[in-house]
Each structure stands twice: as C-alpha cells, then as structure tokens.
Amino acid sequence: xxxxxxxxxxxxxxxxxxxxxxxxxxxxxxxxxxxxxxxxxxxxxxxxxxxxxxxxxxxxxxxxxxxxxxxxxxxxxxxxxxxxxxxxxxxxxxxxxxxxxxxxxxxxxxxxxxxxxxxxxxxxxxxxxxxxxxxxxxxxxxxxxxxxxxxxxxxxxxxxxxxxxxxxxxxxxxxxxxxxxxxxxxxxxxxxxxxxxxxxxxxxxxxxxxxxxxxxxxxxxxxxxxxxxxxxxxxxxxxxxxxxxxxxxxxxxxxxxxxxxxxxxxxxxxxxxxxxxxxxxxxxxxxxxxxxxxxxxxxxxxxxxxxxxxxxxxxxxxxxxxxxxxxxxxxxxxxxxxxxxxxxxxxxxxxxxxxxxxxxxxxxxxxxxxxxxxxxxxxxxx
Amino acid sequence: xxxxxxxxxxxxxxxxxxxxxxxxxxxxxxxxxxxxxxxxxxxxxxxxxxxxxxxxxxxxxxxxxxxxxxxxxxxxxxxxxxxxxxxxxxxxxxxxxxxxxxxxxxxxxxxxxxxxxxxxxxxxxxxxxxxxxxxxxxxxxxxxxxxxxxxxxxxxxxxxxxxxxxxxxxxxxxxxxxxxxxxxxxxxxxxxxxxxxxxxxxxxxxxxxxxxxxxxxxxxxxxxxxxxxxxxxxxxxxxxxxxxxxxxxxxxxxxxxxxxxxxxxxxxxxxxxxxxxxxxxxxxxxxxxxxxx
Numbered sequence: 001x002x003x004x005x006x007x008x009x010x011x012x013x014x015x016x017x018x019x020x021x022x023x024x025x026x027x028x029x030x031x032x033x034x035x036x037x038x039x040x041x042x043x044x045x046x047x048x049x050x051x052x053x054x055x056x057x058x059x060x061x062x063x064x065x066x067x068x069x070x071x072x073x074x075x076x077x078x079x080x081x082x083x084x085x086x087x088x089x090x091x092x093x094x095x096x097x098x099x100x101x102x103x104x105x106x107x108x109x110x111x112x113x114x115x116x117x118x119x120x121x122x123x124x125x126x127x128x129x130x131x132x133x134x135x136x137x138x139x140x141x142x143x144x145x146x147x148x149x150x151x152x153x154x155x156x157x158x159x160x161x162x163x164x165x166x167x168x169x170x171x172x173x174x175x176x177x178x179x180x181x182x183x184x185x186x187x188x189x190x191x192x193x194x195x196x197x198x199x200x201x202x203x204x205x206x207x208x209x210x211x212x213x214x215x216x217x218x219x220x221x222x223x224x225x226x227x228x229x230x231x232x233x234x235x236x237x238x239x240x241x242x243x244x245x246x247x248x249x250x251x252x253x254x255x256x257x258x259x260x261x262x263x264x265x266x267x268x269x270x271x272x273x274x275x276x277x278x279x280x281x282x283x284x285x286x287x288x289x290x291x292x293x294x295x296x297x298x299x300x301x302x303x304x305x306x307x308x309x310x311x312x313x314x315x316x317x318x319x320x321x322x323x324x325x326x327x328x329x330x331x332x333x334x335x336x337x338x339x340x341x342x343x344x345x346x347x348x349x350x351x352x353x354x355x356x357x358x359x360x361x362x363x364x365x366x367x368x369x370x371x372x373x374x375x376x377x378x379x380x381x382x
Numbered sequence: 383x384x385x386x387x388x389x390x391x392x393x394x395x396x397x398x399x400x401x402x403x404x405x406x407x408x409x410x411x412x413x414x415x416x417x418x419x420x421x422x423x424x425x426x427x428x429x430x431x432x433x434x435x436x437x438x439x440x441x442x443x444x445x446x447x448x449x450x451x452x453x454x455x456x457x458x459x460x461x462x463x464x465x466x467x468x469x470x471x472x473x474x475x476x477x478x479x480x481x482x483x484x485x486x487x488x489x490x491x492x493x494x495x496x497x498x499x500x501x502x503x504x505x506x507x508x509x510x511x512x513x514x515x516x517x518x519x520x521x522x523x524x525x526x527x528x529x530x531x532x533x534x535x536x537x538x539x540x541x542x543x544x545x546x547x548x549x550x551x552x553x554x555x556x557x558x559x560x561x562x563x564x565x566x567x568x569x570x571x572x573x574x575x576x577x578x579x580x581x582x583x584x585x586x587x588x589x590x591x592x593x594x595x596x597x598x599x600x601x602x603x604x605x606x607x608x609x610x611x612x613x614x615x616x617x618x619x620x621x622x623x624x625x626x627x628x629x630x631x632x633x634x635x636x637x638x639x640x641x642x643x644x645x646x647x648x649x650x651x652x653x654x655x656x657x658x659x660x661x662x663x664x665x666x667x668x669x670x671x672x673x674x675x
Contacts, residue, residue: 169645196644201604203397203594206390207639207647214383227500231595238512239386239519259595261505 023322024067025060025315027308028087030098030108032075037100040123040300044100045070046293047122047304054288055308061315066308073099073108080104081111088117092324094331095120095311097304102126109136116325118332120311122304130352130361135332137362139307139347141272143177146368147248148184150270151221153370153381154246155190160218162191163246166208166232167223169197177223177248185221193217198228205232206239213241225250230259237263244268244372257376264376270368273302273344276378277369285343306342313338336362345369386518387640393524395632396531397590401605402612402624403534404582410619411555411575413474418459418481419583419609420602421488426452426584427591427601428492434507441507441592448584456580459484460573468572485602493599501597508592523592530589531625534582538621551575555619615655617668626666631655 029048032041048068056065069091073080080099087093088111095118099105102124112119113133121129121138130136154160165181168174185192193215196208209232212220222245224232229251236245245267252269275286275296285305289297297305314334320327339348350365371378405419429451430444439447463484467477508526512519542548553561554571562568590605591597612631616623631651638650659665 196639197647198644199604199648201600203590203596203605204390204394207387207394207636208644210383210386210390211640211644227596227598230500230502234510234595238510238521240512240514255499259500259502261502262510 023064023320025064025320026067026069026091026093027311028091028093028096028098029068029070030073030080030083030087030096030100030104031070032100032104033070033072035075037075041072041075041100043298043300044098044123044304046289047297047301048097048308050285050289050292050301051305051308051312053292055312061312062320064315064320066312069093073104075099075101075104077104077107080108084108084111088112088115094118094315094324094328097122097307097311099124102129105129106132109133112136116332117328118335120307120335122307123300128355130363131354133354133360135361137335137349139303139310139344139364139366141364141366141368143248144180144183145364145366146270146272147177147180148187149368150248150268150370151181151184151190151246152188153270154219154244154268155188157381158219158244160190160244162193162217163219163221164193164212164215164217165195165221165223166205166212167195167197167221168200168225168228170199171225174223174225174248174250177250181221181223181246181248198224198232200228202228203231205235209236209239209241213239217243219244219246221246222251223248226253226255226259230256230264233260233267234263242266254378256373261376264373267373268370268381269373269378270370271299272364272366272368273299274369274371274378274380276371276380277343277345279343279345281341282343302343306340306344306347309342310338310340310347311335313340383640385516387636389518389520389524391633391636392629393520393528393593393632394636395629396524396528397593397628398605398608398612398631399625399628400527400531400534400586400589401583401609402616402628403531403538403621404579404586405609406613406616406619406621406624407538407582408575408579409613410621411551412464412477412572413555413619414464414477414481415610416481416579417478417606418484418488419579420606421485422452422455422459422580422602423583423587423590423605424492424597424599424602425455425488426587427597428496429584430588431501431503431591431597434503441503441588444507445585445588448588449581452584452587453577453581455488456576456578456583457573459580460576464576465569465573489599489602496599498599502595503592503597521593523589527589527593530585531628535621535625542621547571547574611652611655613665615658615665617665620665620667623665623667630666 031044032038052066052068071083073083087096097120100123105121105124109119109132113135118135121140123140124138125140125142167178198205220243247267247269252271257264317334318330336349348365349362352360352363354360370381372381408416426448430448433439433444433447463480464477509522512521550566550571554568558568612627613624616627634651634654635647638647642650
C-alpha cells in the first residue's frame with residue numbers, strides 16, 4: 001500500500017514536471033485519405049507519422065513533443081477548405097502540411113495566407129502554388145524543375161547534339177510534360193530533328209519511330225504515360241533504335257521493367273527521390289519505413305518525411321510564446337533559412353514570385369536525382 | 383525509310399483488318415453493328431494471357447483458348463441479348479445499343495477481376511527480336527498477323543462460297559424469312575456466326591496485344607473506333623472489304639505520319655475516308671442498298 005501511494009505521488013510529480021517544462025507543438029496534416037487520391041494520401045500520412053515518431057523518440061524539438069492533427073481532405077477543394085478552417089481556427093495548429101493535390105492547394109492555401117498560418121505542401125507540383133503569398137512553402141519538386149536537369153544530364157553524359165521528340169498530344173499530363181521539355185530544349189539550345197505525336201490507345205508507334213530514326217537524332221525525348229511509353233520502348237528497339245530515351249514522371253515507375261521487359265534499358269528519368277539512392281539517411285528511412293508499415297516507401301512518403309524534419313529544424317530556432325499568432329509568424333520567419341540533408345538529398349528553399357513578379361512563397365531548391373535504367377533497375381547517374 | 387514505312391503500313395493495316403474481319407462478318411449475316419466486338423476482343427487477350435501465365439501453355443495453344451473463350455462469349459451474348467431482340471423484331475438500332483451495354487459489363491467485370499493496370503504476355507512467348515533484312519525490321523508477330531489476316535480472309539471467302547453452311551449463311555444474309563421457308567435453321571446459323579465472329583475477335587485480341595505489348599480492360603475501345611471506319615470503308619458486311627479497308631487505313635495513317643506529320647495523322651486518314659465515301663457511299667465493295675431494301 002505504501003509502495004502504491006509513493007508510486008502515485010511519483011507519477012503525479014512526473015506528470016506535472018512534464019507539463020510545466022514541455023508543451024505539445026501541434027502541426028496539422030491535411031491529406032487525401034479517401035477518394036481518388038487516397039493512394040497518395042496513405043503514403044503521405046505514413047511519412048509524417050514515421051518522422052514524428054522519430055523526432056519525439058529523440059526528445060522532441062527543444063523538449064517539446066510534436067503532435068500531428070491529421071484530417072482527411074478527400075482530394076476535394078471544398079473539403080480542403082473545411083479542413084483548413086478547422087485546423088487553423090479550432091485546433092490552432094502552428095502549420096498545415098498539405099493538401100495532397102495541387103487543385104485543392106490552389107483553393108485552400110489563400111485561406112491560410114489570409115489567416116497568417118504557414119502552409120507546407122509536400123506533393124503539389126503545379127505552377128503558381130507558392131505564388132499565393134509568403135506563408136506558403138513546399139518541398140515538392142515540379143516537372144518544370146526536374147525535366148531540364150534530366151535533359152542536361154543526358155546531353156552531358158551521352159554527348160547528345162540533337163534530339164527527336166515524341167509525346168501524347170491528347171493527355172493533359174503528357175502535353176504539359178512536352179511543354180516543359182520543349183522549353184528546356186530551347187533554353188539549352190538543343191536542335192530538334194522532328195516532333196512526333198501519338199494518341200491514347202494507339203497500338204502502333206512504328207510509323208513515328210521510323211520517321212524519328214530517319215531524322216538522325218542522338219536521343220529521343222519522350223513524354224508518355226506507362227501504357228504507351230512501354231510499347232514505344234519495345235517497338236523502338238525492334239526497329240533497331242538503340243538511342244537513349246529521356247522521359248518524365250509518367251514513365252518513372254518500376255512497372256516499366258515488366259511492361260517493356262528486354263527493351264527497358266537506356267531510359268533516363270529524374271526524380272527528387274530514388275529508392276536506389278544509398279545515402280545513409282535514405283537507407284535508414286527505407287529500413288524504418290518498411291519495418292513500420294510493411295511496405296516499401298515511395299516518393300510521396302519520402303517528401304513528407306523530409307518535410308517534417310525541415311519544419312522541426314525551423315522550430316528549433318523558434319522560442320514558443322504560447323501566443324499562436326506570434327508563434328506562427330516566428331515559425332514562418334525561421335523556415336526560409338533552413339537547410340537540411342534528408343532522404344531526398346540536400347534541401348533548401350528558393351523564394352518564388354507572384355504573378356506581378358513580387359516575392360511570394362517558397363519553392364524547393366533541390367537537385368533532382370537522375371537515374372538511367374539498366375538490366376531491370378534504376379541506376380543513379382552521378 | 384520508305385521501305386520500312388511500307389512494312390509498317392502493311393502490318394498496321396493487317397492489324398486493323400484482322401480486327402475488322404469478325405466485326406464485318408457479324409454485320410453481314412446478323413445485320414447488327416456489334417459494339418461489344420471490342421470487348422470480346424479484349425476477353426480473348428485476357429483468356430490467352432491467363433492460359434500462358436497460369437497454365438503455362440505455349441502461345442499457339444493460348445490462341446486456341448482465346449478463340450474458344452471469346453467464341454463462347456459471343457454465343458452467350460447472342461443467346462442472352464441478340465436472339466431475344468430478334469424474336470421481338472426490334473429495330474436495327476436496339477441491338478446496337480444493347481451491345482454497348484454488354485461491352486460496359488464485360489469491361490467493368492474484367493477491370494474488377496484483373497485491375498485497370500496494363501498487363502503483358504511474358505517475354506519470350508514469341509520471339510521478341512526483330513528480323514532484320516536489308517535494313518528492314520519486322521517481328522515474328524507482325525509476320526504472324528499479316529499471314530493470319532490473309533489466311534482468315536481466304537478461309538472465310540471460300541467457306542461462304544463453297545460450303546453448304548456458307549451458302550445457307552448467304553441465303554440468311556439475303557433474307558432470313560426466305561431462308562427459313564427453304565428449311566434452313568436460321569437461328570442455329572446466326573448463333574454459329576456469332577460464335578465464329580467473336581472467336582475471330584478473340585484471336586485478333588491475342589495477336590494485337592502481342593504486337594502492342596499491352597493487355598488492359600479498355601484495349602478494345604480504340605480498335606472498335608478504327609474497326610467501324612474500316613468496315614464502313616470496305617462496305618458493310620463484306621469480307622474482302624474488311625481487308626482492303628484495314629489496309630487502306632493502315633497505309634493512310636502511316637504515310638500521313640511519314641510525309642505530313644503525326645499531329646495530322648487522324649485528320650488525314652479520316653479525311654481520305656470521308657472523300658472515298660463521298661464517291662462511293664456504300665463503301666468499296668458495298669452494294670447494300672438494294673439488298674437491304
């Protein structure tokens with residue numbers, strides 16, 4: 001009995017000391033956990049949970065534990081707005097991570113900007129997301145940033161002088177990939193021998209490929225989804241075209257090795273994260289993630305994992321006052337100076353501009369990792 | 383480049399013709415534009431894929447499996463959908479609309495069972511390497527498609543002209559009522575035709591998915607659109623027309639890409655088709671107007 005009583009007293013003392021010394025830092029997560037984008041949302045939540053668990057296990061930030069308030073925004077604009085209002089005004093979180101889709105971000109981020117609550121996107125790659133204002137951050141790298149680097153790498157490593165372009169012209173994503181490639185080719189002064197198109201559901205690409213072959217390029221720039229990208233690789237090799245292919249995110253998937261088996265070599269792609277990147281941070285992340293969730297991480301999990309670490313770095317420099325408006329402003333001021341080497345490599349912010357050219361939010365300033373396919377695996381090009 | 387484009391055009395044209403043969407057969411005999419033909423084409427590809435992956439059958443055996451499975455689907459569609467409509471003397475448009483429903487059911491069912499992802503035949507079921515001769519590249523599958531297309535066309539033509547079933551079929555195509563008066567089992571013949579047309583569609587599904595390396599639930603849809611153009615061009619219901627129409631579309635597409643530009647491909651190919659129909663509204667081999675009247 002005596003023992004019990006002292007134990008209770010000890011517990012009570014312990015609890016009160018924790019309460020007086022350390023607070024909880026509440027961070028909101030607005031992710032699409034249901035609906036069409038749910039496959040991304042799941043990976044996004046996992047990445048945050050893993051990072052929060054690690055940070056808290058290591059003593060938290062300045063002794064404060066991180067508490068995630070996760071809300072489902074269903075991948076819809078209206079829901080994202082509701083979730084933002086709840087997180088900002090009711091839960092009084094310091095910062096909101098999200099939302100999952102660029103579409104929702106462009107609808108909901110102005111609310112956070114108006115309320116002076118920082119937002120940190122981890123998966124929004126569309127243009128203009130950070131043009132909303134100086135409270136909007138993201139660490140997601142856009143195709144507009146990735147494709148020029150991929151192209152430049154191939155040009156340097158393979159001695160490419162001129163390229164042919166092949167893209168799907170009846171799909172928004174492949175068309176926008178083409179636009180980014182076309183701009184990069186112009187910027188880097190690379191002549192284009194011919195530009196060819198195809199349509200969704202085509203079974204035959206040999207007419208275009210034969211024409212491309214005859215135009216004598218050193219590489220083929222390809223903006224396609226897997227469904228057409230894989231047969232294109234196969235048919236190109238069948239026509240005796242052994243040139244490098246430069247691809248976008250549409251063909252950046254391990255499924256290419258199955259769908260274009262035997263013809264998948266020499267495809268160059270760029271991405272902010274790669275499973276084959278064997279830095280110590282990345283190896284540790286993949287191992288911990290696989291152990292905790294029983295499945296391999298993807299690019300979305302990697303970017304959210306890094307995002308929480310970046311915010312934690314900023315929080316280290318913030319003296320929390322308990323006044324939510326002051327603390328949000330302090331966190332916002334601390335974020336742009338963070339540089340962090342995480343699972344996606346060295347990271348820092350770059351200030352974006354709004355439509356009139358005035359400084360606005362912050363984009364990722366990060367080198368994408370360029371990989372080339374060889375023998376059924378991605379090999380990182382150093 | 384010209385020689386290679388000729389080879390490309392011949393194989394693409396044969397792809398279209400192979401699809402169109404079964405499609406035009408069912409129209410010629412049943413008078414139905416069977417919009418489920420793309421779906422049975424897809425079912426054939428999945429059946430063969432399962433035969434190769436699960437049962438480890440060689441590709442020629444898988445082709446027979448696809449032929450039978452798709453044929454069976456065609457038979458079931460006929461019994462459940464087309465035959466009741468025939469008995470009620472439904473106007474032409476009704477069976478066509480009904481087959482759209484059948485196509486949606488089949489596409490959704492296959493997507494539910496196998497998923498929406500692209501699948502492919504395991505590498506090595508047919509030789510993947512192209513045969514190179516004098517700077518020309520052609521694959522075994524392409525040669526197979528060209529030969530199969532011509533073989534099926536010749537067999538269908540001979541079958542229709544020389545065999546008694548063929549003669550009965552032509553009688554049914556001419557007038558089901560008169561054929562029935564002559565003691566021909568019209569209903570049975572129509573079922574056999576449904577089976578054969580779907581079976582040919584299934585075989586086409588296997589060959590074309592080997593060619594494009596892509597098996598997916600909606601693979602029949604783009605082919606169906608091209609197939610309609612091909613049989614209209616060739617003359618609805620005409621076997622030779624399916625071949626000529628298919629080859630025409632293949633050549634038009636490939637040469638539009640080669641000499642005009644790939645963004646203009648469909649505009650050129652279908653523009654030509656339109657011009658031909660202006661001159662010959664019944665298609666190249668069509669003489670349907672007096673027969674159907």
